[in-house]
Structure formats: structure tokens, C-alpha cells
Amino acid sequence: MRLLPEPAPESLTLPSVLYALGDPVRLELVQRALASPGLTCAVEGMDVPKSTLTSHWRVLREAGVVRMAVDGRCRRIWLRTDELNDRFPGLLDSILRLSADEPSLTWTPN
């Protein structure tokens, strides 16, 4: 289960994390990662092409929001909850709690 490269906790920055979460598709992905730890890249019920998903997950990984590991031909994905809570206490909680009752995908980025 080789880990894909990810930023160290102390090198996470607030703007990059907010930027990563500031997209309806990625916010939805994060929701799913929260609901199903260890989930795989492909998600159901989202009309988003594969290659677009890849780049969204990459943004989340490079911002330090999720961790990805190669597992066979899949990538397993987890929220980096502990590191995020440690670095930005309260942030993830408040965002996830709020986005939980948001109707997702209602805001199209420009």
C-alpha cells in the first residue's frame, strides 16, 4: 500500500486548504471521504468524468486534505482528519458540519 506524495502537516497552509475545499465537486468528494474512509477514486452519482476526478483528488491531496495510497489497481483515500485538526483546530469540523446539510453542487464555479 504505497503512499502517494503528500505535504507534511506543518507545511499545510490555510489558503491552499480553503482553496481546495472551495469547489462544490471537491467539497462533495470530501464529504464522501468522511462518510466512507478508505474509499476509492470513483464515486457514484456524480456526473464528473474520470480525468476530472483525478485532478480534483490531486488538488485535495496536494493541499493536504486527503491521503491516497495505491492498493492494487485502486487508490484508497482517507481524510487527513488528525493532521488537519492539529494544524487548523476546528476548521475541518465546522466546514464538514456545515457542508453536510448543504445541497451540494448547487453552486457552479463561475
Place this chain on the structure above:
Amino acid sequence: MRLLPEPAPESLTLPSVLYALGDPVRLELVQRALASPGLTCAVEGMDVPKSTLTSHWRVLREAGVVRMAVDGRCRRIWLRTDELNDRFPGLLDSILRLSADEPSLTWTPN
């Protein structure tokens, strides 16, 4: 003191707010708006051209983060703290508290 157009509180969306805050320059602007309610567009000590500032403030306004009003030849700017707290309880607080001790402008957007 004519108000510039701004979204109604109930039409604010989480991704658009996070997107607006997910840029180091805008996060810094929000910090300043918090520190100096009613401040004007031009900010000191930031090496950002006027026209770029205009568009950053507009992003913040259109996301519902700040309110702007025409006051003579200036625009006065306030954080929409109450509306944001009402719509997204805890969010603004945690972001502002965290960004307060962040070294700003260290993250360049991609």
C-alpha cells in the same frame, strides 16, 4: 452611502465563500477588514496593483463575505460578520482565528 449589490444571506453558498477565502491576498484583505471596519479599498504594504485589488474585493463581495458602500470617492468595506455567522455558524470565526497567526502571503496560488 449607496450600497453595492450583494447576495442575500440565504443565497450564500459554502463553496463560494471558501473559494473567496482560498486566496492569500483575499484572506489578508479579510483580515484587514476585520481589523479596521469601514476601511477603504486601498491597503498599505501589499504589493498588489489597484485593478487586481478591485477584482479581489469584488470576489469577496459577490461571495457575500464583505459589504461595500460608495462613500464619496471611496468605497467603505465591512465584513458581513452577522450574516456569515448566521448562515455558517462558527466558520468565519475559526478561519479568522487561524489566519490571524498565519504568516500571510506565503502560499502562492499554484
Place this chain on the structure above:
DNA sequence: CACCATGGTCCGACAATCCCGAACTATCGC
């Protein structure tokens, strides 16, 4: 092993967006 199916990534092209200088507008003070 050969072969195929599957889960993702990479690449390239087009579209959308961002940045910022220069020109412009509106307002204030004299």
C-alpha cells in the same frame, strides 16, 4: 503465460479565468 477487464493517470487541446497596465469615470477641494 496470454489475454482481457478494470481503475486511474497522462497528454493535449480548447475554454475559462486571472492578473495587471493603461485609459477612464466620479468625486472632492480649491
Place this chain on the structure above:
DNA sequence: GCGATAGTTCGGGATTGTCGGACCATGGTG
């Protein structure tokens, strides 16, 4: 009116985002 000040608008070059299709790696099957 005139000049100065505070911002906006416009346009173009650079950057970024989207996504189809080709590609790669792995696992399963015969």
C-alpha cells in the same frame, strides 16, 4: 474649471481548469 484622488473598466497575455482519448499497471481467468 482644474487638478488630485479613489476606483472601475477594458483588453490582452499568461495561467488554470475541463475532459476525451490514449496509455499504464494490476488482477483475474483460462
